[in-house]
Amino acid sequence: MTVDPSAETDAIFAPVGDLGEYLFAAVGDPAELTGRLCAIESVSGNETVLADAVVAVLERISAGPGPDLEILRDGDTVIARTNLGLAERIVVAGHLDTVPVEDNLPPVRTDMSGDEYPDDEVIWGRGACDMKAGVAMQLSTAAALTSPNRDVTWVFYDHEEVDASLNGLGRVSRSHPDWLAGDFAILGEPSNASVEGGCNGTIRVDVTTTGVRAHSARAFMGVNAIHAAAEILTRLAEFETGTVTVDGLDYRESLSAVNIRGGVAGNVVPDECVVSVNYRFAPSKSAAEAESFLRELFTGFDVVVTDAAEGARPGLDRAIAQDFIDTLGLSPAPKLGWTDVSRFSALGVPAVNFGPGNPLYAHKSDEHVRVTEVEQATATLRSYLQGR
Numbered sequence: 001m002t003v004d005p006s007a008e009t010d011a012i013f014a015p016v017g018d019l020g021e022y023l024f025a026a027v028g029d030p031a032e033l034t035g036r037l038c039a040i041e042s043v044s045g046n047e048t049v050l051a052d053a054v055v056a057v058l059e060r061i062s063a064g065p066g067p068d069l070e071i072l073r074d075g076d077t078v079i080a081r082t083n084l085g086l087a088e089r090i091v092v093a094g095h096l097d098t099v100p101v102e103d104n105l106p107p108v109r110t111d112m113s114g115d116e117y118p119d120d121e122v123i124w125g126r127g128a129c130d131m132k133a134g135v136a137m138q139l140s141t142a143a144a145l146t147s148p149n150r151d152v153t154w155v156f157y158d159h160e161e162v163d164a165s166l167n168g169l170g171r172v173s174r175s176h177p178d179w180l181a182g183d184f185a186i187l188g189e190p191s192n193a194s195v196e197g198g199c200n201g202t203i204r205v206d207v208t209t210t211g212v213r214a215h216s217a218r219a220f221m222g223v224n225a226i227h228a229a230a231e232i233l234t235r236l237a238e239f240e241t242g243t244v245t246v247d248g249l250d251y252r253e254s255l256s257a258v259n260i261r262g263g264v265a266g267n268v269v270p271d272e273c274v275v276s277v278n279y280r281f282a283p284s285k286s287a288a289e290a291e292s293f294l295r296e297l298f299t300g301f302d303v304v305v306t307d308a309a310e311g312a313r314p315g316l317d318r319a320i321a322q323d324f325i326d327t328l329g330l331s332p333a334p335k336l337g338w339t340d341v342s343r344f345s346a347l348g349v350p351a352v353n354f355g356p357g358n359p360l361y362a363h364k365s366d367e368h369v370r371v372t373e374v375e376q377a378t379a380t381l382r383s384y385l386q387g388r
Contacts, residue, residue: 044162155172201338228302312339
């Protein structure tokens with residue numbers, strides 16, 4: 001699917017004037033707000049302008065008819081929370097940054113009647129799906145809540161799309177874990193406005209073979225490390241991953257060679273070969289257990305862990321999570337990829353992914369989100385948090 005920006009559109013979004021006011025004027029219309037958020041470019045490392053605007057919006061919301069918001073900030077991560085002394089606290093989080101722009105700004109809104117989405121409109125642009133539609137869901141819901149039935153912490157964080165060491169949510173979890181305290185967390189990652197519970201863990205290892213270097217004309221004088229890697233690949237090909245049920249959701253595991261490197265020159269028998277292996281494991285396992293499994297699988301080879309992240313149990317057996325599922329009215333699905341719900345799980349807060357947008361379009365040049373999906377997700381979140 002492609003869009004021609006020169007074609008007739010319902011709207012081309014362009015920021016004007018005070019950016020806080022520009023965004024706040026659209027909090028009653030989450031789809032419009034999505035487009036306006038996309039219009040403020042915020043590629044990872046360049047979130048400050050948007051973070052400043054979000055603070056201004058939250059200050060205006062706090063001054064409105066709803067409960068006061070305590071606003072906190074760490075770098076370009078912004079926290080706003082109610083302190084009503086209610087029995088439970090929900091954390092709703094979303095990241096402000098996007099991957100680099102790919103000729104998909106400024107954002108546009110088009111009528112897709114008769115196309116892939118009959119009788120619907122679509123907002124196109126970098127971040128529309130991942131995840132400024134989710135941020136719009138947060139801000140619109142925060143503005144609409146006059147009497148929440150639970151205390152709410154809103155989290156808007158930086159550097160999600162780059163190296164994990166820079167992640168704003170991770171930074172806050174280390175320096176201010178109390179800011180993220182709660183009984184249940186909702187991460188606004190695109191999930192087609194449905195619940196995806198928890199997430200698989202991930203671990204990458206380098207499995208290395210060694211040999212003896214020699215001239216390829218006299219290969220019998222050496223030991224070819226690349227040939228020795230055949231055993232690694234055979235073990236991978238013969239291993240059958242399974243499905244593990246965790247809290248009622250079926251998590252499909254996967255084990256894959258994702259990179260292989262070796263060789264010195266076209267006339268040299270190589271003395272080293274490295275196969276990088278990625279294991280996506282169910283959240284019932286720890287990263288340490290996943291590492292032990294890989295070391296056993298590759299017995300006889302040198303195994304070095306290069307990256308690892310814990311999975312997250314969805315916690316759907318808890319009443320507070322089940323209440324959200326009931327509000328949604330749809331059956332939850334497992335999240336097979338890794339997301340920041342894992343950071344909440346590490347803090348003892350069960351978490352799910354819930355946000356507008358089809359994740360298959362995240363990071364693509366034709367990134368987009370359906371208007372009805374943004375509206376539906378916002379209405380669901382508001383219904384869950386609104387006082388009865």
